Amino acid sequence: MAAAVPLFWFLLLGAALFCAGLYGVLANRNLVTVIASLELMLGAVVLNLVAFARYVEPVRVTGTAFAIVVYAAAAAEAALGLALAVAVWRTESAVAVEERRG
């Protein structure tokens, strides 16, 4: 299925996923759901990178290399964020996003 679908369909899907993730980050109080929404936003970024790489420069590997780096960053961010959530939960037995007292 060599590029049967026009590029802007992929870009629109990426924008929609990014905005859904943004809503999740802003509207949720639970830290775990906020991290899930952040992963959604990073996934949308990777989708855009790969789509542009496929349609603009398929011969060079820039898009794939960037996507791999973003994946590593996403996995690291999820690991650290979840470790923070568990640490907060141990001290306060809640993982709400709000002001903390030191």
Next chain:
Amino acid sequence: MMTSAHIAYVIVAVLTLGAALRVVTHRRPFHAALWLALTFVGMSAIFMFLDSPYLAGVQLFIGAGGIAVAIAIAAAITKAKMREATQSKAHRRSAFLVSVVLFAVLSWMIVQLPLPEAPPMLPADEGLAHVGAALVDPQGYLLPVMVVSWMLLVVLIGGLYLARRR
């Protein structure tokens, strides 16, 4: 003209977007993590439409297999006794407004842009060989790979430090 590829793309995209909306609106974080796994599976199907079977596999391994499962486990550990899973109603409304306005601006820009047609593709195996060579090539992406591997090491140590029992 609608071909079967168009129809398949629309079905996969609608499934992915629907799962993503369930992730951000679900009240229980464990269910949100499961919907996130479905979203990542849908994204990996989208990568197949972009002729990137390698990245589709990476997305399945890291996204659905790693990140979504880690979030599900964290949601199960931190069974939070929370009065409210979401922010206040006014807060949610402004968050919705921000997201919708951003999406409107982005889609207006995307529709305005003169976008290129897809050029022909290298054979898939050759493409992957190029990726592997470029990742360890000092003239290519060796520096980002080194930085990322250091970052992963730091994150590993930091995660252990944060999660240790005090």
